[in-house]
Amino acid sequence: AQRVTQPEKLLSVFKGAPVELKCNYSYSGSPELFWYVQYSRQRLQLLLRHISRESIKGFTADLNKGETSFHLKKPFAQEEDSAMYYCALSSTGFQKLVFGTGTRLLVSP
Amino acid sequence: DGGITQSPKYLFRKEGQNVTLSCEQNLNHDAMYWYRQDPGQGLRLIYYSQIVNDFQKGDIAEGYSVSREKKESFPLTVTSAQKNPTAFYLCASSGGTGGSQPQHFGDGTRLSIL
Numbered sequence: 001a002q003r004v005t006q007p008e009k010l011l012s013v014f015k016g017a018p019v020e021l022k023c024n025y026s027y028s029g030s031p032e033l034f035w036y037v038q039y040s041r042q043r044l045q046l047l048l049r050h051i052s053r054e055s056i057k058g059f060t061a062d063l064n065k066g067e068t069s070f071h072l073k074k075p076f077a078q079e080e081d082s083a084m085y086y087c088a089l090s091s092t093g094f095q096k097l098v099f100g101t102g103t104r105l106l107v108s109p
Numbered sequence: 110d111g112g113i114t115q116s117p118k119y120l121f122r123k124e125g126q127n128v129t130l131s132c133e134q135n136l137n138h139d140a141m142y143w144y145r146q147d148p149g150q151g152l153r154l155i156y157y158s159q160i161v162n163d164f165q166k167g168d169i170a171e172g173y174s175v176s177r178e179k180k181e182s183f184p185l186t187v188t189s190a191q192k193n194p195t196a197f198y199l200c201a202s203s204g205g206t207g208g209s210q211p212q213h214f215g216d217g218t219r220l221s222i223l
């Protein structure tokens with residue numbers, strides 16, 4: 001069965017500190033992984049996906065198949081990064097997503 | 110302005126009553142989805158539709174029904190059989206085929222029981 005685990009409900013850091021939001025998954029096939037973000041009073045939106053290998057707003061995420069992880073990282077957190085972050089997985093060829101329970105990132109000045 | 114429109118923003122249901130949540134998209138996307146969001150549980154898939162006139166049950170379909178008569182519309186009915194309907198409901202859509210297409214979300218509908 002497909003499953004996404006985000007072990008931290010809340011992550012609180014100071015501005016300028018490094019950030020790592022953890023995501024682990026279980027899936028027997030070849031997964032596609034995503035990070036979605038929801039800023040205050042905004043819609044849930046895609047932040048990045050592993051196949052793009054891109055950096056969005058300074059965030060990066062690397063798929064580690066050996067550790068079945070897709071952690072989201074940023075070297076220097078900004079206050080505007082405060083939001084709810086969801087890790088999600090889909091199986092290759094299908095668009096149905098399985099979401100984790102989310103991590104709230106709070107960046108303090 | 111392209112996007113997904115959900116209505117109403119807030120909805121109240123009486124005991125034994127069916128209610129319908131609206132979801133419309135003008136993104137010309139083939140696939141549409143309904144999720145339920147509860148505190149501490151993330152998003153759980155209720156129903157999804159990959160093409161007009163076709164839909165499949167998600168992980169928590171009991172007590173819900175959907176239709177997909179038009180490409181741009183995917184209404185969700187919360188029936189009286191759903192014993193715990195109080196939640197935040199999100200509609201999404203995605204285009205193309207394959208698993209890497211991002212989903213676009215609406216603003217959501219919050220359903221409460223009177």
